[in-house]
Amino acid sequence: MKVLGKSRRRVDGRAKVTGQTRFADDIVLPRMLHMKLLRSPHAHALIEKIDIEKAKSHPGVHLVLTGKDFPVAFGILPVTQDEYPLAPQHVRYVGDPVAAVIAKDEQTATEALDLIEVRYKVLDTISNPEEALAKAEPRIHAYSELGNIHRLQAFEFAAGKDAVEDTLRKSDHVFEDLFFYEGNTHLPIEQHAAVASLDGEGKLTLWSSTQVPHYVHRSLARVLQKPATHIRVIACPNGGGFGGKCDVCNHEMVVAKAAVMLGRPVKICLNREEVFYLHRGRHPVLMKFRTGVSRQGKLTGMHLQTLVDGGGYGSYGVASTFYTGALQTVTYELPRYKFEAARVFTNKPPCGPKRGHGTPQPRFGQEVQLDKIAEKLGVDPAELRLQNVLKANSLTANWLKIGSIGLSECIRQVVERSGWKGRFKKMGFGKGLGLACGSYLCGAGLPIYWNRMPQTGVQLLLDRSGQVTVFCGATEIGQGSDDVLVAIVAEVLGIDPFDVRCVTGDTGMTPVDLGSYSSRVTVMMGNAAIQAAEKIKQQIAIAASEQLGVAPDRLTFADGRVFFESKSLTFVEAAGFAEEKFGTLGSVGSYKPPRSPGRYKGAGVGPSPAYSYTACVVEVDVDPATGWITVPKVWIAHDIGRTINPVLARGQVEGSVYMGLSEALMEEQIFRRLPPQLSSALVHKIPSLLEYKSLTSLDMPEVDTVLIEDPDPNCPFGAKEAGQGPLLPVMPAVANAIYDAVGVRIDELPITPDKVLRALEMKASGKEARVGPSHFPAVPYPEPVIVPPPWEGGDGNALKDFEKNKMKIAAP
């Protein structure tokens, strides 16, 4: 390897340190107008009347839009097309956009918002899942499955009905625990911005801080009822995403419509408060785990129930809900598994995907419960995990195909480096260590909308100057996707990464890539890039072989040369001979994940070409007098398959540690009721960067990062993801460390000093030293879909289909 595995300045590094990276709000176009959105002050209401006349005649105002201008609904998932760019009638959270003003500047647009008169009929507010379960009316969405329950899911991965219950009954131990994970938000430092403009041909271009230009492109075509060929979406480099720019957003639709109507460029940049309303962040999830364990410490079965607070719209919620259960099987051997989930609608900003998408919540529960299991059985928590780690190249109970697993080595590394054996349980009161593990996807196996096309495409152009240009729809959100793309092309062609030009995230210029989400970019784009680069390399090799008199497959491409022993051409010379022989040089590559063996309805969430693994040890100091928690050090080992650029990979892991600690200790997206004289509305408690607490540089501990390379055959050069997986073990490791330090269980996040103090008081008064949820409400989960696991005679289908098939075979 000449490029991969070596620490390099990222290809876009210079632009970032000189202020030249052009984020969406940095775009300024001649004759550009500015847009502001009027948002609902009520959490739940019907618009009875909306009067825009005064606003329209305000000096400097060019256009006022309302819900009437947008007859077509949209939504990121085909099954939940439940949002309008501007609400036509029904508003579902404080901040739901109802009107837009386009004016000569932001100041004028803001003034004109105050001139719009809206008469609302205020409806009762559904503020939390228990209320949503109890009250079918007022209904937040007519399409929800049952009252205000958006979606119900139930699966039993076992030979037959109640088999999991049977397993639990027969287990030596059954652990039953409730956990709660509070919602939180992405908090990218860049506020969402978008600029729309008509080009010289009258076609629409939208520049946006989006992680998913392809989905925005499709949605714009639908909402504006314009041909997709007349719309170009350019994803500007994102100033942080973390999932917060994965949804198709109201403001993108509205600003585009305004530009089309006015024939002038229009810009919107959300303010920080609006970013909190847009949200699409971590779902609050209540969880009930019942886990069976043998005397020897082997897991026998698990029954997991989740109750998911979705907020006011669908967003990614159906997928997020599946993800609260889909990946419980990919870390440890789990013979039988039952999973029931419900997502409810509430009158709060919609929840969606945040780093880890639906999996950090159950991962927290599972890993804290494992700590309790180890304690009860008198086993070391690291040993308990090592004993249960899934084997490489196996199938899980829910039919996920696992490739390489470097988890055991990850556990051994963090145990060794943290001095675990000599320090766990031995650090004295107030100090402790906690260990946890995690696993994540390297890209979702299926696209968001059903199709059989590739999930990503890469195109290469090469000319006689030796210039290589690589095109891909992938989106640079700071994670380094441009650098991965360039590095892989440079590695295959044996050239310097800085000699590759890269064009990404532009639906008008680049092949489709579904976007920067589900940790899919390195694996999918990387595989497509290898395919494209190998094709062009083959052409160059054939042309060079004729010149050098050497068989093409004996030629090496490295250091800007094409050579065999002393026979050598420069890459530029070889490219010239190839252009002579084949004409203009270009190639394409694409990638579609392997088909998953799961065949049951619901099997689409969870499959991935590969899974990454992480182990983490967190050290804490807990002040028993104040409950204050400090984290002096974190050890983390991540199974990355192969490292493409160690500087960036380490940055992804340490950024995950940061965000994980921040979620564990302080981040929460929470709401309060205004007093009755102020409308009693349910409002965001703290829509500001100052009051939404997150870790600062002063709170950040030293991090010891180890990258474990266990290459996966499905991945480009074996490289797995690094952006999301390393977050997962951090939160439970903190909770487990607090138990080691002061002997109290905090079974909900965030773990704040008041909760620690409360638990310490309970401990002092002889009560169970635990703070966490105390009951799980009755949820009308449906009869589970029964899917026999591979080792119980299953074939990947649900039992009913499986038996139908058997009958068909028996009676031809």
Add this chain to the structure above:
Amino acid sequence: MRHAQLGLTVNGESHEVSFAPYKTLLELLREDLGLTGTKHGCELGECGACAVLVDGVPQLSCLVLALECEGRSVETVEGMARGAELHPLQAAFADLGAAQCGYCTPGILITAKALLEKEPHPSRARITEAVSGNLCRCTGYQQIFEAIEEAARRLALESPR
């Protein structure tokens, strides 16, 4: 509203600007002078993304009224490089992974520059404290600390005492 007139120095060049008088220094830089390298994350003085140097002192440009800047000298990220050559802080940030998405980067670079000008050999604790008003959601700060330390070393080599 009538425009206001102002004379100030930005990155060593003097400017006469005509602008809407309600604007902050941040807006003046980004909208009237086209210097979009300075970023904003809150416009409330919470995130540090908009830090610039005013007469050598780091200031949150979203909290400074442009009208207050008559005759002052402002330095932004665009003024850090020496011609085409990156400032050692910029080079170290680019090389060592201190800029991921790059959005908080200009504010942190400017803050670090002020620190190193006052204290050429700061301890890790001083660096941590100096950038504690700059929020970064990507890096976990480790590589930022290391880049500032590396830049201090490179600067010391450039100007041996």
